[in-house]
Amino acid sequence: MQEASFSGLIRDIFYIMIFYYVFKFFAKLFFPIVVKKVVEKASENFQKQQQNAQGNSWQKTPNNDEIIINTANAKKSRETKKVGDYVDYEEID
Template sequence: MVLLKTILIILLVYYLFKILLKWFGPKLFSYAAKKTQERFKEQFEQFNQENQNTVHEDGDVIIDKKPRKKSNPTKKVGEYIDFEEIE
């Protein structure tokens, strides 16, 4: 009898969850999509404000960053090994 009760409770919870998901799923999805859209909009506006100072009225772009230093090309990394095919 206990096993039958447990199975009925599991089925009841499963179908209740399924019904609730059917009712509230679209609302939750639209809420999450709206929040994600707001975050992207905020990030875009912030990016736009940061880069607004780098563009002149005539369309020229100013780059304020310094170029990176290149690594030393004369630095010996390893030894060259020539492989030959054996037939």
């Protein structure tokens, strides 16, 4: 069985601090590069989507001038639903 010691606690805190500062250093070094690559990739995907959308809209234009109007639903009148009776309340003094 091991016992906790003050020197072991100090050593562990020292290792945690070293790990923190090394991680912080590498994050400052590599984080801008990683963010730049992600932004470039997203920009490329956006441009590809825009090009595909523009290309598809030009290709899908119909050549005929036929217009179809569905009047089946237009003949039905709207009905208002009654939820309940209106009750007028008066204050009693």
